[in-house]
Amino acid sequence: MQKLIETIRAEGRYLGDSILKVDSFLNHQVDAGLMTDIGQALFERLKPAGAPITKVLTAEASGILPALTTAVAADCRMIYARKSRSKTMVDSFYTADAVSRTRANAVTFYVNQQFLTPEDNVLIIEDFLATGSSISALVNIVQQAGAQLAGIGTVIEKPSEKGREVISRQLPQPCPVASLACIGFDDDNWVAELGRLQVERPSA
């Protein structure tokens, strides 16, 4: 997705330690028009030939933006996993644990069991695919619900952190995994390139 790659090149700031700051357009300040295009691009790449998507699943907070615009493109509801329990969370929840790379803490994702069922055909959408920890937790929740996983989409992939391999090992069956941009690192340099769309298969 060329417009995204140009924005990353223009506005990304490298902090070292393979961390690229994109908070001017993606995950603090947000370019609303670009985010709309991102949702359309993710849905185009992951649109199933068969049964339509019924739910887009993500985790709060930064995943909410591309997940909402993808759900608008798919014309379905979206769910964002909560990271803490509030007073209003009185129902039964699926839970799964993840580790945040940039926050260095463990978090638990909560999804109300009423909203994800075996009848659902789900796209998982996140802003980053890095270590794969958050997406793995979301795949785990889809599996707990007995729902169908139709695809996984991310805005930016960091192939050096091998999240794609982590997720592949967990997949119950082949599943398309799409990123719109890839970032590579080499000492003090970084490059932004076109993302990848590949059907990942469970490894033996």
Add this chain to the structure above:
Amino acid sequence: MQKLIETIRAEGRYLGDSILKVDSFLNHQVDAGLMTDIGQALFERLKPAGAPITKVLTAEASGILPALTTAVAADCRMIYARKSRSKTMVDSFYTADAVSRTRANAVTFYVNQQFLTPEDNVLIIEDFLATGSSISALVNIVQQAGAQLAGIGTVIEKPSEKGREVISRQLPQPCPVASLACIGFDDDNWVAELGRLQVERPSA
């Protein structure tokens, strides 16, 4: 906004203690089409006659959804205040404290000083106007930045918690405050009605 009110009446669940659960369409599972309409409705009500809106400001997590669709309608960038610091937050930040009613804890909002300046004309958007604590903290951040506050919009207002009065006391000058739906409580009953748009003035 009639479609919103009908959805609240159909899907809202009353938990007692003046708490109405709307997590099937607003703040856990999200109706993406309704959220698009909400953004357009908030922008229509708050669109300034003069200088255009340059930023929509909200706080993570549940405010992100109506703020993003409002920013799409206003064709500008949005900012969501972060609630915790991550490794990538290396710049200078405006901060303000708020108290969550449903989580019963204090939170600090962080906004990068690069993204909000005296040149900005800002709409604050949140999902709920209840005690007014979150919106007050966001007004405080707009004031710290020396930016212009063009209006405040919320999806659901709970007038019994007097947040509108709390915010009014803090306003530096008259400011339109819009809600799309109001919820009232009376013992074990609740009603959802049309929201309010009123220019609030700083009280003496």
